[in-house]
Amino acid sequence: MKFNHKLFFLFCITISGIAIVFSMKPIAQDVNYHNFIDSRTIFNIPNFNNVISNVGFILLSCIGFFKLTISNKKSNLLYFLLGGILLTGIGSAYYHWNPNNTTLVFDRLPMVLVFMTFFTFVIVNYINQINYKIYFTLLLGTGILSVLYWSYSESIGMGDLRPYILVQFLPLLLIPIILLLFKQNNNNNNNNNTYYIIPVLAFYILAKLTEHFDELIYTTSSKIISGHSIKHYLAAIAAYYIYKWMYSLQKTI
Numbered sequence: 001m002k003f004n005h006k007l008f009f010l011f012c013i014t015i016s017g018i019a020i021v022f023s024m025k026p027i028a029q030d031v032n033y034h035n036f037i038d039s040r041t042i043f044n045i046p047n048f049n050n051v052i053s054n055v056g057f058i059l060l061s062c063i064g065f066f067k068l069t070i071s072n073k074k075s076n077l078l079y080f081l082l083g084g085i086l087l088t089g090i091g092s093a094y095y096h097w098n099p100n101n102t103t104l105v106f107d108r109l110p111m112v113l114v115f116m117t118f119f120t121f122v123i124v125n126y127i128n129q130i131n132y133k134i135y136f137t138l139l140l141g142t143g144i145l146s147v148l149y150w151s152y153s154e155s156i157g158m159g160d161l162r163p164y165i166l167v168q169f170l171p172l173l174l175i176p177i178i179l180l181l182f183k184q185n186n187n188n189n190n191n192n193n194t195y196y197i198i199p200v201l202a203f204y205i206l207a208k209l210t211e212h213f214d215e216l217i218y219t220t221s222s223k224i225i226s227g228h229s230i231k232h233y234l235a236a237i238a239a240y241y242i243y244k245w246m247y248s249l250q251k252t253i
Contacts, residue, residue, distance in 0.1 A: 006181045007127070010174060017170045021162050028159030029150070034099035037215040038226035050096040053229040056236030057089030064243050077121050077136070078246050084113030085239050092232065105151050112143030112167060118242050119171040125249065126182040143167045176201070196245035203238035207231045 042048035064082040068075070087110035095107035116139040124132045146163035153160040179197060210217060210227040217227035 009181070010177065013174060013177065014170065017173065018166060021166050024162065026153070026158065026160035027162055027165070029101060029104075029154055029161060034101075034104075036096070036099065036226065036228050037218045038223075038229060045097070047096045047099070049225060049229040050232070051093045053232035054089040054093040054096070056233050057085050057092070057239065060236055060240055060243065061086035061089065064247075067247075073247070075246070077117055077124070078243070080136075081114060081117045081121075081243060081246060084110050084117055085236075085243070086110075088114060088239075089236075101151065101154050105147060108147045108150075108164065109144065112147055113140065114239065114242075115168060115171055116140045116143045118246075119175065121246050122175050122178055125184055126178050172201075172204070196241050196248070199241045200238050200245070203234045203241070207234035207238065210234060 036047065036050055038049050039047050040049070045051055061082045064078070064085070068078060068082070088107075091106040091108075091110045095103040097103070116136070120132060120136040120139055123135065142163075146167045150159065150161055150164050176197065208231070211231040212227070214227035214231075217230060218225070
């Protein structure tokens with residue numbers, strides 16, 4: 001395929017994904033979403049394990065910032081990524097302290113920053129790095145608006161998660177396709193694609209699975225740990241591989 005054919009293919013996938021999601025009826029936030037099985041209060045911290053398990057995000061961001069500070073790398077995207085990871089840890093802990101639709105906004109906004117920074121990184125390094133600030137701003141703005149729109153729609157009793165679903169899952173579909181179709185800019189050796197993309201996707205999928213089987217894992221583990229707490233650790237590992245991938249490039253933006 002020629003270069004423009006590849007872009008046209010991505011465009012078709014994107015349009016198809018948007019069309020499929022918006023062909024569905026509005027999807028409200030399930031009221032039972034906030035009812036996590038492990039709600040134990042320990043050391044006066046409600047939902048202790050779900051709150052404390054966000055420490056992985058915070059530690060990763062602190063170590064990453066330190067490593068960037070002592071290195072010669074000057075990467076705006078890496079700083080945005082690490083900032084998003086840090087805020088994800090803080091925002092998720094804040095949400096799990098008192099789970100409800102209002103506090104969930106502070107959990108989802110930082111995740112949007114991580115998603116869109118990583119998506120921009122892939123576009124920059126595999127398609128086009130010219131004017132990357134423009135499409136990073138557009139992607140991030142779209143992600144933020146998707147969360148704010150969902151929050152507003154819930155507040156008027158017409159909850160609609162569809163834009164946020166697109167923001168979270170469409171890049172997950174497009175990124176592997178981009179890696180298959182395009183060569184990395186200034187680097188014809190794509191061996192490190194497999195080294196990083198497989199653990200990123202694997203740990204992200206595992207995180208989603210453990211989140212889904214929250215109660216089953218809790219009961220199976222004799223109430224030691226819940227699936228949602230494990231999800232936080234697995235998601236932090238996925239974030240670590242994203243960070244390593246971005247940091248590994250000799251030239252970053």
